[in-house]
Amino acid sequence: MAQYSVTDLLTDAARLGIRHLAGPHDARPIVRVEVAAVDRISGIGPDTLVIVAGDEPPPAFRVDVALRQAVAQQLAGLVFASDLVMADTARALASRGGVPVFAAPGVATADLAVSIDRVIAGGASAALLRATQAIDRATEAAAVPSATLEGILAEAERTLGARLSLVDDPLAPWSAPDVVCVGEVPVGRIVATDPDAATTIAVPVIAALLSRVAQLQVRDRYAPTQSRSDLLVELVLAESSRVEGFAPQAARLGLPLQLSHCVAWLSPTHRADAGSRAPRSVQPALELFALQSVDGRDEMWHVAFVQDDLMLVSTEEHGAGDHQRRMREVAVRVQHHAERLMGDEWTYTLGLGTPQPGGLGLRQSAAEARIAVESAIAAGRPGGVELTDMTGLRRVLLDVYASPISRNLLHDLLRPLDDLGSERALTAARTLLSYLSHRNSLAHAGRELNLHPNAVGYRLKRIKAALEVDLDDPDTRFALELACRVRLLGARRRTIDTDPRGSSAG
Numbered sequence: 001m002a003q004y005s006v007t008d009l010l011t012d013a014a015r016l017g018i019r020h021l022a023g024p025h026d027a028r029p030i031v032r033v034e035v036a037a038v039d040r041i042s043g044i045g046p047d048t049l050v051i052v053a054g055d056e057p058p059p060a061f062r063v064d065v066a067l068r069q070a071v072a073q074q075l076a077g078l079v080f081a082s083d084l085v086m087a088d089t090a091r092a093l094a095s096r097g098g099v100p101v102f103a104a105p106g107v108a109t110a111d112l113a114v115s116i117d118r119v120i121a122g123g124a125s126a127a128l129l130r131a132t133q134a135i136d137r138a139t140e141a142a143a144v145p146s147a148t149l150e151g152i153l154a155e156a157e158r159t160l161g162a163r164l165s166l167v168d169d170p171l172a173p174w175s176a177p178d179v180v181c182v183g184e185v186p187v188g189r190i191v192a193t194d195p196d197a198a199t200t201i202a203v204p205v206i207a208a209l210l211s212r213v214a215q216l217q218v219r220d221r222y223a224p225t226q227s228r229s230d231l232l233v234e235l236v237l238a239e240s241s242r243v244e245g246f247a248p249q250a251a252r253l254g255l256p257l258q259l260s261h262c263v264a265w266l267s268p269t270h271r272a273d274a275g276s277r278a279p280r281s282v283q284p285a286l287e288l289f290a291l292q293s294v295d296g297r298d299e300m301w302h303v304a305f306v307q308d309d310l311m312l313v314s315t316e317e318h319g320a321g322d323h324q325r326r327m328r329e330v331a332v333r334v335q336h337h338a339e340r341l342m343g344d345e346w347t348y349t350l351g352l353g354t355p356q357p358g359g360l361g362l363r364q365s366a367a368e369a370r371i372a373v374e375s376a377i378a379a380g381r382p383g384g385v386e387l388t389d390m391t392g393l394r395r396v397l398l399d400v401y402a403s404p405i406s407r408n409l410l411h412d413l414l415r416p417l418d419d420l421g422s423e424r425a426l427t428a429a430r431t432l433l434s435y436l437s438h439r440n441s442l443a444h445a446g447r448e449l450n451l452h453p454n455a456v457g458y459r460l461k462r463i464k465a466a467l468e469v470d471l472d473d474p475d476t477r478f479a480l481e482l483a484c485r486v487r488l489l490g491a492r493r494r495t496i497d498t499d500p501r502g503s504s505a506g
Contacts, residue, residue: 003029003030003031004030004120004122005029005030006024006027006076006077006100007025007027008119009100013102014158015130015133015158016104016107016115017106017112018102018103018104018107018112019102019103021080021084021091021094021101022086022090022091022094022095022101023077023094023095023097023099023100023101024095024100025100026100029047029076030047030049030077030116030120031076031120032049032117032120033050033117033120034048034049034050034051034113035050035051035053035110036050036051036052036053037052037054038054038062038063038066039062039066041070041073041075042073043073044075046074046075047075047076048075048076049076049077049116050075050077050078051079051104051109051112051116052066052078052079052080054080054082055081056082057083057084057085058080058084060089063084063087064090064093067097067101068093070099071097071099077099077100077101078100078102079101079102079103079104080101081104081105081107081112082103082105083103083106084105115129115133127196127197127198127201128201130159130160130161130198131197131202131205134157134160135156135202135205137155137156137158138153138156138209139209140155141154141156142209142212149210149213149214152206152209152210153206153210156206160199160202161198162193162194162195162199163192164190164191164192164206165190165191166190166191167188167189167190167191168187169186169188169189170187170337170340171186171341172186172188172189174186176189177204178190178191178204179207180207180214181211181215182215184281184284185284185285185288187214190203190206190210218288218291225291227253228250228253228254228302229302229303231246231249231250231253231255232313233304233306235359236306236311240363243359243360244359246359250359255302255315257358258357258358259300259357260315260316260319260320260323260355260356260357261356261357261362262315262324262354262356262365263311263312263327263352263362263368263369264311264312264328264330264331264350264353264369265312265350265353265370265372266310266311266312266335266348266349266350267309267310267348267349267351268309268338268342268347268348269349269377269383271344271382272345274377277308283305286310286337286338287303287305289337290303290312293334294314299315299316299326300314301315302315309370309373310334311366312327312331313366324352324353324354327352328352331350331352331385332350332385335350335385339383347382348383349376349377349381349383349386350384350385350386351368351371351373351374351376352369352372352387353365353367353369353372354368372386372387378488410482410483410486410487411483411487413467413479413480414467414480414483414484416467417429417467420466426487427459428462428466429484429488430449430488431445431456431459431460432463432484433485434449434456435460435471436477436480440472442454442457467480
């Protein structure tokens with residue numbers, strides 16, 4: 001291991017809290033460090049760095065005597081613990097005699113001696129010292145109200161002597177020692193150039209410190225937005241008659257319901273098993289990414305989760321141009337990030353509603369976006385970006401589907417089919433809808449379903465027995481057709497006939 005020198009001491013000066021006053025700063029070795037009074041330097045061995053104790057600067061003649069003794073004893077240098085101002089004669093004497101002189105005002109003498117002794121010893125002791133000092137500097141920087149993650153890293157790297165940077169890595173395991181997290185959401189890794197033992201010791205502690213700072217910053221920045229999430233979910237799922245009652249609470253939380261709202265709906269689907277539930281662990285990471293994506297934009301944004309689905313709401317003044325386009329830009333980024341987090345086994349389908357004014361409009365936009373997603377998944381088109389067809393029957397069905405009361409009433413008509421199991425119930429609803437929409441024609445329904453008319457008749461016989469209804473009654477046919485359309489529109493996954501003979505019929 002290379003000998004520690006005066007040049008090295010000068011390199012570490014800022015970290016140790018000392019400054020060079022006079023004399024050379026060459027590569028002469030420093031073998032040991034001792035603390036002595038200004039009049040007790042005689043007798044100290046060569047190559048020793050002497051720390052001259054005392055809070056007050058010694059008299060000028062004492063400084064001159066100490067310098068002459070240092071020259072005679074071939075000391076490595078003198079460090080005055082006070083705020084010494086050297087006279088010109090003393091500076092000249094230090095230069096002629098080749099004695100490096102330093103000052104360390106405000107630094108505890110014992111601490112300075114221990115620090116220098118450790119760096120002289122090198123190895124694990126020196127690494128531990130640098131790591132400890134880097135942690136202390138980072139902690140002091142973090143205590144400042146205006147602290148930034150970059151500023152904290154800059155303070156630490158001054159001591160470590162290695163460049164530290166925070167690199168984005170949302171897929172890093174939260175338990176890794178160099179990972180910075182918000183809660184359990186990884187936001188990046190601390191990467192050190194030329195890492196050594198000191199950085200190995202310091203980086204995990206600094207990462208934990210940055211995690212706490214980042215958590216506080218996120219809490220302060222996004223707390224108002226997050227506090228409105230529960231209200232948005234309740235507003236979207238509640239009966240339409242209750243919407244006006246949300247206005248006072250929305251006003252208290254700073255949610256301007258009277259403005260225009262555009263909703264995006266993001267729903268996960270497992271590629272191999274459409275019935276699988278997405279892990280909830282991804283939701284905090286997805287929420288944080290979405291909030292960071294809209295930070296600083298002119299619109300007001302909110303993020304909320306409805307079970308596994310993410311609802312993104314953009315709010316602004318009426319008549320703002322390109323409202324849906326701007327929503328799409330943000331939502332697509334969130335969609336891609338969600339798929340990156342979840343991996344290849346999952347896909348996210350994105351539905352976009354149209355901008356609508358007021359609380360009822362927010363519900364309408366949410367229903368549009370949700371139906372667009374569910375229709376795409378039911379039709380076997382997961383993973384894309386879907387817009388709701390706002391013409392004809394689809395618009396009527398949206399209004400029906402958006403009302404929980406209407407939805408439940410129609411669901412009750414088909415409830416007996418649920419006893420057959422989810423697969424058979426959907427197959428039965430699809431068969432019944434085809435039959436009713438073709439004016440009770442077995443032949444036409446058979447062509448649409450790719451079944452023989454007799455197979456369609458067999459299915460219908462079982463369906464009528466389960467429902468106990470008269471399919472010749474016009475009002476009954478209308479109610480059942482509407483119920484089938486609403487159920488299939490809201491289906492969470494695609495159900496296909498696997499038996500062309502109708503053996504899988506409900």
